[in-house]
Amino acid sequence: MNKAEIRSYLKEKEIRPASEKILDYMSSHIGSVPFATLEQISSDCQATPEEMQEFFSALGFETFIDFKAFLRQANYFEKRDNKLRNTDIHSIADNMMRCELQNLTEFFNEIDYEKLDRLVEDITAASEIVLLGSISYAQYAVYMFNRMGVRTTHIDLRTCSLADFIATLDRSALILPFGFARYRKQLVVTTSAFKKNGFHIVSITDSARSPFAMLADYSFVIPVHSYDLSDSFTSGTLLINLIAYRIGLLDQKGMAERMKRYEHLTSELDVFF
Numbered sequence: 001m002n003k004a005e006i007r008s009y010l011k012e013k014e015i016r017p018a019s020e021k022i023l024d025y026m027s028s029h030i031g032s033v034p035f036a037t038l039e040q041i042s043s044d045c046q047a048t049p050e051e052m053q054e055f056f057s058a059l060g061f062e063t064f065i066d067f068k069a070f071l072r073q074a075n076y077f078e079k080r081d082n083k084l085r086n087t088d089i090h091s092i093a094d095n096m097m098r099c100e101l102q103n104l105t106e107f108f109n110e111i112d113y114e115k116l117d118r119l120v121e122d123i124t125a126a127s128e129i130v131l132l133g134s135i136s137y138a139q140y141a142v143y144m145f146n147r148m149g150v151r152t153t154h155i156d157l158r159t160c161s162l163a164d165f166i167a168t169l170d171r172s173a174l175i176l177p178f179g180f181a182r183y184r185k186q187l188v189v190t191t192s193a194f195k196k197n198g199f200h201i202v203s204i205t206d207s208a209r210s211p212f213a214m215l216a217d218y219s220f221v222i223p224v225h226s227y228d229l230s231d232s233f234t235s236g237t238l239l240i241n242l243i244a245y246r247i248g249l250l251d252q253k254g255m256a257e258r259m260k261r262y263e264h265l266t267s268e269l270d271v272f273f
Contacts, residue, residue, distance in 0.1 A: 022047050022055045028102075029225065034068045036181050043209050092227065099225045100234050106223040107235040111242075115218065119202055120246045123150055126174035126200070130155060133178035133187050137204075137236050141176075144244045149258040157186050166197055175201045178236065179212035180224055191215050204236060 025045035026033060033041065041064075042052050052064065061067040123129060129145060129152040131138040138154040145152040155165065177191045188211045195201055195215050203216035206224050213219040222235040248255040266272060 021045050022051065026055075034071045038064045040181070040207065040209065044207065096227045096230060099227050099232060102225050103223045103232055103234045104238075107238060110221075110223075111239075112220075115220065116242060116246060118218070119220070120243060120250070122174055122200065122202060123243065124247060124250070126172055127151070127170045128153065128173040129176060130169065130173050130194075131176050131178070132157070132190060133184075134180070134233075134236070136231075136233055137178045137240065140237060141240045144240055145247075147259070147262055148244050148247050148255065150247065155190075157190060162190060162193065166193060169199075171198055173199060175199045176204065177201065177212050177216075178204050179210060180206045181210070183211055188212070188215075204239065 022045050025041070029036075029041075029044075038049070038052060041047075042049060047055075056062070056064060056067050059067065061070065123145070129150055131141055131152065131154040135154075135156075142152050142154050155162075175191070175194045177187060179187055179191070191201065191203070191212060192215055201216045203210075203212035203219040205212040205219055205221060207213065208219070208221050210219075213221065220239060222239060224232050224235060226232040
């Protein structure tokens with residue numbers, strides 16, 4: 001349900017318009033709202049609990065839980081006689097692409113290049129980069145940063161002995177958690193443990209009020225709008241690429257040498273056909 005559809009619903013039901021600021025926020029974050037808490041949304045759109053409840057009531061829902069359940073159901077495939085229609089995939093693809101275009105637009109309009117330079121300086125000064133969270137982001141970042149000559153590892157919270165790892169990790173290491181709604185409790189606790197033990201933390205997250213932003217020395221807030229069940233990795237991947245290219249621009253001659261050694265090593269190891 002997008003902004004136009006919400007307005008149409010209000011008009012059809014002859015309900016007075018709901019709060020514009022809440023309506024704007026809901027329609028712009030329709031993919032993430034089903035996974036957020038009422039407190040997070042109230043804070044993000046600067047609305048009181050009373051205003052939020054008024055909005056839900058105007059749409060015909062008793063609670064925020066009912067509204068979230070409706071959004072999830074409304075985003076599922078449209079079916080006829082319990083069979084997926086051919087046109088559904090085209091519609092879903094269109095919605096997915098619109099989400100990604102929105103992510104791209106917001107990312108390039110809001111990225112702070114001075115903060116990007118600060119992060120690159122912190123990365124190049126650190127003894128090691130430790131990535132937490134999203135496996136999809138982490139695997140790509142490990143590949144990119146190590147290829148650029150930056151020692152980078154990813155902690156698998158399911159198998160790693162965190163106490164041993166934290167106790168033996170050099171305090172000059174930089175911790176990069178990737179944390180997005182819904183925020184995994186174990187990841188928040190782990191990030192907090194690094195914070196309490198004096199590590200430098202820079203988070204990549206979806207809100208300036210997320211637990212990861214609160215625990216970090218500074219953070220990058222990136223748009224992650226997505227269609228229903230899908231997740232978006234567009235903005236985060238672009239950020240990783242920009243970091244890697246910025247590192248390369250700082251020492252182009254040295255980077256050329258590292259890439260040459262990398263190609264030589266992959267040849268020795270018979271990595272590629």
